[in-house]
Amino acid sequence: MATETLTGAQALIRSLELLGVDTVFGLPGGAILPTYDPLMDSKKLRHILVRHEQGAGHAAEGYAAASGRVGVCIATSGPGATNLVTAIADAHMDSVPMLAITGQVNSFAIGTDAFQEADIVGITMPITKHSFLVTRAEDIPGVVAAAYEIATTGRPGPVLIDFAKDAQNGKFEFSWPPKIDLPGFKPITDPHGKQVQAAAELILKSHKPILYVGGGVIRAEASNELLALAELLHAPVTTTLMARGAFPDSHPQHLGMPGMHGTVPAVTALQKSDLLITLGARFDDRVTGDIKSFAKGAKVIHVDVDPAEIGKIRHADVPIVGDAKVVILMLIAELKAQMKSAKPDYEDWWVFLNGLKERYPLGYSETDDGKLSPQYVIQRIGELSGPEAIFAAGVGQHQMWSAQFIKYERPNSWLNSGGLGTMGYAVPAAMGAKVAQPDRLVWAIDGDGCFQMTNQELATCTINNIPIKVAIINNSSLGMVRQWQTLFYNSRYSNTDLNTGTDTIMVPDFVKLGEAYGCLAIRVEKIEDVDAAIKLAMETNDRPVVIDFIVGRDAMVWPMVPSGISNDAVQYARDAAPIWDGDE
Amino acid sequence: MTTQHVLSLLVENKPGILTRVAALFARRGYNIESLAVGTTEIDGVSRITVVVSLDGLPLEQVTKQLNKLINVLKIVELEEETSVARDHMLVKVRTDSSTRSQVLEAVTLFRARVIDVVSDAVVIEVTGDTAKCQAFLKVLEPFGIKELVQSGAIAISRGSKSMSEKVLR
Ligand SMILES: Cc1ncc(C[n+]2csc(CCOP(=O)(O)OP(=O)(O)O)c2C)c(N)n1
Ligand SMILES: [Mg+2]
Numbered sequence: 001m002a003t004e005t006l007t008g009a010q011a012l013i014r015s016l017e018l019l020g021v022d023t024v025f026g027l028p029g030g031a032i033l034p035t036y037d038p039l040m041d042s043k044k045l046r047h048i049l050v051r052h053e054q055g056a057g058h059a060a061e062g063y064a065a066a067s068g069r070v071g072v073c074i075a076t077s078g079p080g081a082t083n084l085v086t087a088i089a090d091a092h093m094d095s096v097p098m099l100a101i102t103g104q105v106n107s108f109a110i111g112t113d114a115f116q117e118a119d120i121v122g123i124t125m126p127i128t129k130h131s132f133l134v135t136r137a138e139d140i141p142g143v144v145a146a147a148y149e150i151a152t153t154g155r156p157g158p159v160l161i162d163f164a165k166d167a168q169n170g171k172f173e174f175s176w177p178p179k180i181d182l183p184g185f186k187p188i189t190d191p192h193g194k195q196v197q198a199a200a201e202l203i204l205k206s207h208k209p210i211l212y213v214g215g216g217v218i219r220a221e222a223s224n225e226l227l228a229l230a231e232l233l234h235a236p237v238t239t240t241l242m243a244r245g246a247f248p249d250s251h252p253q254h255l256g257m258p259g260m261h262g263t264v265p266a267v268t269a270l271q272k273s274d275l276l277i278t279l280g281a282r283f284d285d286r287v288t289g290d291i292k293s294f295a296k297g298a299k300v301i302h303v304d305v306d307p308a309e310i311g312k313i314r315h316a317d318v319p320i321v322g323d324a325k326v327v328i329l330m331l332i333a334e335l336k337a338q339m340k341s342a343k344p345d346y347e348d349w350w351v352f353l354n355g356l357k358e359r360y361p362l363g364y365s366e367t368d369d370g371k372l373s374p375q376y377v378i379q380r381i382g383e384l385s386g387p388e389a390i391f392a393a394g395v396g397q398h399q400m401w402s403a404q405f406i407k408y409e410r411p412n413s414w415l416n417s418g419g420l421g422t423m424g425y426a427v428p429a430a431m432g433a434k435v436a437q438p439d440r441l442v443w444a445i446d447g448d449g450c451f452q453m454t455n456q457e458l459a460t461c462t463i464n465n466i467p468i469k470v471a472i473i474n475n476s477s478l479g480m481v482r483q484w485q486t487l488f489y490n491s492r493y494s495n496t497d498l499n500t501g502t503d504t505i506m507v508p509d510f511v512k513l514g515e516a517y518g519c520l521a522i523r524v525e526k527i528e529d530v531d532a533a534i535k536l537a538m539e540t541n542d543r544p545v546v547i548d549f550i551v552g553r554d555a556m557v558w559p560m561v562p563s564g565i566s567n568d569a570v571q572y573a574r575d576a577a578p579i580w581d582g583d584e
Numbered sequence: 585m586t587t588q589h590v591l592s593l594l595v596e597n598k599p600g601i602l603t604r605v606a607a608l609f610a611r612r613g614y615n616i617e618s619l620a621v622g623t624t625e626i627d628g629v630s631r632i633t634v635v636v637s638l639d640g641l642p643l644e645q646v647t648k649q650l651n652k653l654i655n656v657l658k659i660v661e662l663e664e665e666t667s668v669a670r671d672h673m674l675v676k677v678r679t680d681s682s683t684r685s686q687v688l689e690a691v692t693l694f695r696a697r698v699i700d701v702v703s704d705a706v707v708i709e710v711t712g713d714t715a716k717c718q719a720f721l722k723v724l725e726p727f728g729i730k731e732l733v734q735s736g737a738i739a740i741s742r743g744s745k746s747m748s749e750k751v752l753r
Contacts, residue, residue, distance in 0.1 A: 125604060126611050130654040133599065150654060183751070184596060184657045308648035 003173035008137030009034040011174045012101070012163065015144040017044040018176050021072050023063060023435055024048070024101075025056035029076025031116060032103030034168035048435065048464055051456040053080050055428035057087020058454065061096045062432030065415045066390055066440075068221060070151055071432060074101045078116030081162070082123065086422055088158045089127040093419025094242060095219055097156035099147055100128075107135035107164040121162050129157030137170030141178040149180055154187025155306040156219055189305060191322030191330060199277075199301045199318045200334040204342045206275035206299070208349045209235045212258070215242025215418065216280015216304060218411045220324035223247065226279065229328050232335060233344055236353055238266040240281055242418040245408035255353065256362065259287040261400045261557050264360035264578050267570045269353055270295050278302045280324045283313035284419070293566035303327045360559075360578055362404055367552025374473045374551040375401050377530055381443060381471055382406030384534045389413065389441040392430040394450030395421045396480035398473035400557040402445045424453030430468040431461050441469070441538060448474040448500045448510070455513065461544040462518035469537040469545045470519075472510055475553040476501030483556050487574075502550050514546030521546040586637050588617060590662045590669055590739045591647070593632040594624065594751055596655040604653050605632060614638065614646055618671075618736030626748055629657065633669075633738045657751050662739045669739035671717045674699075675708045678728030687727055694720045705730060 006014065012035055016024070023046045028036040039047055050056040053075040060071030071091075075084050081102040091098040105114040121131045130150050132143045140163070147159040203209055211233075217226055223246050230237050230253055237247045238258045247254055256263035258270055270276065276298045281287070288294040291313060302309075302316035303324060310319040320327055364375040378401045382391070387409035393399040393416045408414050415433060417425040430444035451472050461468055475482075482496040499505050502525065514521025520540050524533045524547055537545040561570045571577050595601050602621060609616050617635040624631045636646060647659045662669065679687050680703075687706060691698055696710035710720050714737065721729070741747065 121600065122603065125600070125607055129652075182654065185654050306652070308645070308652055311642070312645060 001175045003175045005171055006174040007034065007038070007168065008140050008163070008170050008172070009168040010038045011137065011140045011172070012144060012168070013038045013042050013045060014174065015141045015176070016072065017042065019145065019148050021070065022046060024072040024074050025050050025059040025063075025432065026074030026101075027051075027053055027056060027076070027080065029080045029103065029116070031077035031105055031165050032074060032080070032101075032163070032168075034165060035074070035101075035103065035163070048460060050428070050460050052454065053083035054086050054424065055431070055454055055457040055460065057084045057098075057100065058090070058422075058425050058428035059432030059435070059457070060098050060100075061087060061091050061094075061425075062392055062415055062429030063436040064096050064098060064432075065429070066412050066433035067436035068412065069436065070097045070099055070148060072099045072101065076103045076116070077105055077120070078118045081118055081120035085123060085127070088124055088160065090417050090420040090422045090425065091158040092127045092129070094417065095156050095215065096158065097151045098158040099151055100124075100158055100160040102160065102162045103168070104133065104162045104164045106166045108166070110164065120160065124160050127158070128160050131160040131162070133162045133164070134167045135164045137167050138172040140167065141174060141176060142181065145178050146180045146182055149182065150185060153185075154189070155216075187305065188307070188321045189323040189326055191303075191320045191327045193330070195318055195320045196327065196330045196334050199320060199331060200338050202275060202299060202301060202318055203233065203277065203335065204338055204344055207346065208273045209233070209275040209277055209346065210255075210269050210273045211235055211237040212270065212276045212278045212281050213237060213239045213243045213246050214279065214281025215240065217243055217246040217324050220280060220305070221411070222325035222328055223411045225325055225328040225332070229332050232332060234346060235277070235344070236269055236349070238262070238269065240284070240287055241403055241416065243281070244403055244414040245411045248409045249407040250409060255357070257403055259284075260289070260561050260563070261404065261559065262570075263362055264559055264570060264572055265353060265356040267559070267561065267567050268356055268578070270298075271567050272352070273298045276300045278316075279328065280304060282309045288313070289561045289565055289567040293568060360572055364555070364558070365573070367555055369552045369554065371550055371552040372525065372527060372530065374398060374475065374549070374555050375405050376527070377471070377473065377549045377551060378402050378445060379405040380530050381445065381534055384531065385441050385443065385538065387413070389443060390415060390430070390433045390437065391443045391445055392416065392426045392433060393444075394426040394446045395423045396447045396450060396478070397475070397483060397555070397557050398445055398447045398479070400480075401473070423447070423450040426450055427454050427468070427470060428457045430470070431457050431466050434466045434468050444468055444470045446470055446472050447479060448472055448476060448498050449478045451510070452508070455517075458514065458517035458519055458544055458546070467541045467544050470514075470547065472546065472548050473551055474500055474510065474548050475551050475555070476504055477553050479553065480557070482553070486556070487562070501553065510546060510548040514548075517544070519544040519546045521548070523548040523550065525550045586639050588635055588637045589643050590667070590737060591634045591636060592660050592662055592739060592747060593634065593650065594657040594748060595630050595632060596657060597623070597628050597630045598655045601630070601655045602632070604655065605634070605650065608649055608653065609634075609636070612646075612649060614641070620736035620738045622738075624748060625746075626751075629748065629751070633736060635737050658747065660741075660747060662741060666743075667739050667741045669713055669737045670711055671714050671737050672735040673710050673717050674733045675710070675721070675724060675729060676705055676731035677708060677724050678704065678730055679706050680704060683727050687724070690720070690723045694723070696720060
């Protein structure tokens, strides 16, 4: 094999290039300086200089979530590395393929409390799929290739590589491809035929099945297969917060999102179902509510590429370990064969479900303080932007409304922090998404609280010509927390006031802030200005746009199942539970 | 109900592997009763024997989570009937001229060994399954146990099959 003498730093850049990485988000410092030097010369790698390493991490996540490719972020040792921690934890929870590259002090200084030394491998052990410390230049190609393989194969996730400074500086003979030495890493992607057969039998025997679809279907790029399966069975579908867009919202078989803020039809269908066909979902507590009373009468088929998810929370009658796409294709073939003798009949089930859909559509009541209804603003952004747009949300009420009131028609169009619930995700994630998919319209739908955590990346967007649109759903408060205070703490609003509304001292003034960052920034307070503002944002592509939508602070997210309570107690609006006819 | 299981893990001998395993137990709330680590017949492969006690949680969850660790090569549960498990213990017992012979009698009965003697104490080494070691300690207790150190259990299956077969590609 032909070799070439390279430094470790050059080898790192070369390895990333050879793996097909085209973008890295990062910020340099002492321990990663050797790598930043050859990075400057790379023709294939675009480095985007962020303003805070957390932004680099979320940008890498947004890049990955929008495109399905690995997101890469780089930071220096010590504080640079620890600033990545939140984003790494976020990627871990939401199974985002990510490489986190950090500099480390010289190998001989490790363990001496050297300047900017932090044990980032140790710190991130519980929140990475795996991590490596590299102390020798010659190990770099093999480790980078292994890290890439781990991040992308099986259940995706973040992998951290910590490069000692002397490993970056050392010289060695580089060759490609390296040997990937991972004897303990054998993800199972092909399911057992017998299990698939058992699943098909169970499905055809069931009377009230539901496809309970999680984010795994998006990561496995199995949306088309899901559509085919759903239509073959004519079974209802619910898509979790992480799976919004995995199945078209416009499809008549779609019941909407399940869980704490799910639709009444989706929550109820799960509760009354006799078979959960679980695809890449993990029975998260925000979906199940009190687990003991969740879908009590249902058998469970559980498909997941991570065997540890199966049976973790809920017993699976038919466990299937495998890639969602492979499994669904096999299931379709098996069902078709079995359906020659047994046709599914879900007629009565649909009568019940359609009744629910009719009686309990998603809705909201107008605010009574004369301010905009946040739901209306978000719905209009969705309607005007169309199905190809990407929407990245922060965490809070605006996130739930964005999951509910924007209609998703395709995967990789809804980006959010589902598992960790990280405020500050939206702006950098939108930035990463726009870099990955420059031809798509990208919105960050953010809260006035979340926006203040990571808005400095607007500087990155302006300077690097990444024209995202930010819609701040400004209710002048930490709205979701305030909602809980309204409902469960007697309306005692302890520390949830942000003073960003028009009838406050307005610190900061988001329009001035946006302008300071070089954005087109406007404020919208009247319903008749909403559409024009959204259209202006869509037409403006020479710089980022910030719209400060002043919305009512008392709007609440409905429906809601209070935390830890049975999903049978779903409330359609405050103190209003659905009314059941007779036994149902 | 709490049940104890003996797990044997073959792992790549990489830096941090013990931390990864131990931290996983801590993070997921599994209780480690004992833990022993050492090298094996294969270069670069170590073996960790963990005795874990589980409160209602299925053992399967523990092994599945452990299997997700990239450096873990193989996990087996060693069941009592088909394997042998041994603890190793060093005990320093208070003795004087009036009690020494009684202590030495116990040592013989339990097939333990005296490895150091001074005028007011003896150091005893004993190997056996957990029950034997505990019983031995009970007998020594009245004399006064000055110091006790125990290894975690190590265990191996009976018969000719070895755990490392087919582990490395
Ligand atoms: C980093 C972080 N800190 C705290 C929280 C707890 N939290 C969840 S939602 C929320 C309020 C978010 O406020 P805002 O961004 O204005 O969104 P809103 O709910 O008002 O739409 C808070 C504080 C969190 N999820 N993340
Ligand atoms: Mg707010």
